[in-house]
Amino acid sequence: MNETGTANSEDVLNQAAAWRAAGKPVAIATVVTTWGSSPRPVGSQLAVEAEGAFVGSVSGGCIEGAVIREAMEAMEDGKPRLLDFGVTDTQAWEVGLACGGKVQVFVERLD
Amino acid sequence: MKGETLRQLLADKAAERPVVLATNLTTGAERLFYPLDPAGSADPLVAQGxxxxxxxxxxxxxxxxxxxxLHAFNTPLRMILIGAVHISQPLARMAAMAGYDVVVVDxxxxxxxxxxxxxxxxxxxxxxxxxxxxxxxxxxxxxxxTHxxxxxxxxxxxxxxxPAFYIGALGSKKTAAKRVERLTAAGLTLAEIGRIRGPVGLDINARSPAEIAISVLAEVTQVLRAEVVQAQQKVPA
Incomplete structure (x- = not known):
């Protein structure tokens, strides 16, 4: 298991570009660090548009909701965000990384 | 991410040009650079990239x-098999399962x-x-x-x-020695010829074509995952 951006990210980035070309606000989230067992490898990406449609993944589904909320805010204020999720973090415990790993996700608006 | 950066990144991927996207996680500042370009890259992070x-x-x-x-956007893994021989049949299928685009040349x-x-x-x-x-x-x-x-x-x-990361050739030690002679005569240096792995594959006492395919794919995997950087350094400039 050492998948990188190659296969999956191409579709994600193409979709992000297509949404942007259609005039929709878009944000991109990228897994930049993982510790322990985490469901998606570093480089995994997710793109989301302003109405909440998204492609790709940054976890097995457990933190996507929180990431998308942050992505919506990034679309508004244009500021990049570095998010930490892991079992040592109370909020992350609630969103629940089932595997017990930790991940760091970078969220930015596509300008 | 700037729209222009994304457009360039997608163009590079379409052109199968390996590229690194460097993003400052505090400021969001980003740039693309090409550490494997023959012309070299002036980026300060070229070694890490x-x-x-x-x-x-x-x-x-x-x-x-x-x-x-540093987000590495790589070209697809490929395996080129010289010889549409019996071993190539299981090897092509196994390599495809392992994520390689397989090409058979014969x-x-x-x-x-x-x-x-x-x-x-x-x-x-x-x-x-x-x-x-x-x-x-x-x-x-x-x-x-092909033998x-x-x-x-x-x-x-x-x-x-x-710059291929793995070059293997079927054949016994005796066959390999003759190959060294022929390739030397053809003008290749011993350092260049030394990149050939032979007898091909990990030594797992393989006998059948499928078993030999396993040993070859295992060695390719080993090199891809552990020895890529060293192998690359042997490539002549």
């Missing part, structure tokens, strides 16, 4: 400007038949022409399996001057 591409592992590095994420049309290699790309050009057209890169493995110097040698001559 090169390693990220060679190991196919994106990573975050600490810099004076803050943490920078000018003998009776061997290189779609019935024997369903769903795989088959090239029936002479091996050196085929190899030049396929342009092996740092994500390409090449395995010569026939007329076919294996021209392919190996092109392979040894490419």
């Amino acid at each position: 090169r390693e990220a591409l060679m190991l196919d592992q994106s990573t975050t590095v600490a810099t004076a400007e803050g943490p920078i994420f 000018p003998r049309r009776a061997f290189a038949h779609a019935v024997r290699f369903p769903g795989l790309k088959i090239v029936t050009d002479w091996p050196d022409d085929a190899m030049r057209a396929l342009r092996p890169d740092h994500r390409t493995a090449i395995v010569a399996l 026939d110097p007329k076919l294996d040698d021209p392919a190996l001559q092109v392979a040894l001057r490419s």
Whole structure:
């Protein structure tokens, strides 16, 4: 298991570009660090548009909701965000990384 | 991310040009650079970017400007099999399962038949022409399996001057010694010829074609995952 951006990210980035070309606000989230067992490898990406449609993944589904909320805010204020999720973090415990790993996700608006 | 950066990144991916996207995780500032370009790259993170591409592992590095994420966007893994022989049949299927785009090269049309290699790309050009057209890169493995110097040698001559991460050739130690003589006579240096792995594959006492395919794919995997950087350093400039 050492998948990188190659296969999956191409579709994600193409979709992000297509949404942007259609005039929709878009944000991109990228897994930049993982510790322990985490469901998606570093480089995994997710793109989301302003109405909440998204492609790709940054976890097995457990933190996507929180990431998308942050992505919506990034679309508004244009500021990049570095998010930490892991079992040592109370909020992350609630969103629940089932595997017990930790991940760091970078969220930015596509300008 | 700027729209212009994304457009360039998608263009690079479409052109199969390995590229690294460097993003400052504090400020969001970003740039693209090309650590594997023959012309070189002036980027201060070129060494780390090169390693990220060679190991196919994106990573975050600490810099004076803050943490920078190096996102490696690589070309697809490829395996070029010289010889549409019996071993190539299981090896092609196994390599495809492991994520390789497999190309089988054999000018003998009776061997290189779609019935024997369903769903795989088959090239029936002479091996050196085929190899030049396929342009092996740092994500390409090449395995010569014909046992026939007329076919294996021209392919190996092109392979040894490419950045392919793995070059293997079937044959006993005796066969290999004769190959060294022929390739030396053809003008290759011993350092170049030394990149050939032979007898091909990990020593797992393989006998059947499928078992030999396992040993070859195991060795290719070992090199891809552990020795890529060292192998690359042997490539002549």
